[in-house]
Amino acid sequence: MAKPKIATTSLAGCFGCHMSLLDIDERILALAEIVDFDKSPLDDIKTFTGRCAVGLIEGGCAHEENVEVLRDFRKHCDVLISVGDCAISGGIPAMRNMVPLQECLQEAYVDGPSVHNPAGVPPNDPDIPLMLDKVYPAHEVVKIDYHLPGCPPPADMLWEALVALLNNKPLDLPYELVKYD
Template identity: 45%
Template structure:
């Protein structure tokens, strides 16, 4: 894993951070926002350059820290995961969906055809049998955790991880330390 220690220049460079959510509920981003006043302290050290929480529309060419929440369940998720891995020096898998597939992976117990039949034939009242294809990413045959499709540097379990755990891990990274997520969070916590 690359280090994220900040420069020791008189005016240290802020670290760049990008976040996104794949197939999940966005609860991990809500936990990030639950950092409350600690967000102000982080803002002194980082620049969020891409995220659903900011207005940036394109992932920069080089990012210090990428944080992805959610499982990989469609072509868009897969593309986003690959893009983050390509452009982020360090990649964090945030939350149980990203780490294990969790709830989105429950569909793996059914053939994809059965999923479509249930959603677009059995449980609809308007336009039954019409499967949307325009501007809807194609589902992958199986939902996968993030590390199944790209290398991940840090795994932060939790559903969602508590704000305190996220802060501790980010603070360790910013201090140039190797964080120990198992010391501050666990699956389902």
């Protein structure tokens, strides 16, 4: 029987959650024994090659392409997991939700004290995805099956969650892995 496949993506995130996944250290070898990685920045596969058992979502949706990728994940994955606070609540990028989009762009690309932009207008190449009016957490765009909180979630939490899921076992995380104070 073919190994189940895992896909991962970082939307409006900082890749910190992916770093945390790499922090499972040598256990990544064990993981590679039981799963294949499909679309993911870890193996640089750009498009889905088939149906996946699990999709890990880092980051929320800040622009239209994030939405497209997330919907693509939903179509291809049996189980979708929001990993980390940006996917779950929008996180740091969502701080712009209090500010109108026009003002955000103006400050980031024109008026900001460290900005060097002789053109004086925000970049507008047709290849740049259009921003959304605000940053949306993943579960407001597609249905999400599980949420793993943390900034980032500890490597052990990600490991335990994947092992439980792939073995069809209930996930029983020790308190130490889900407390953040």
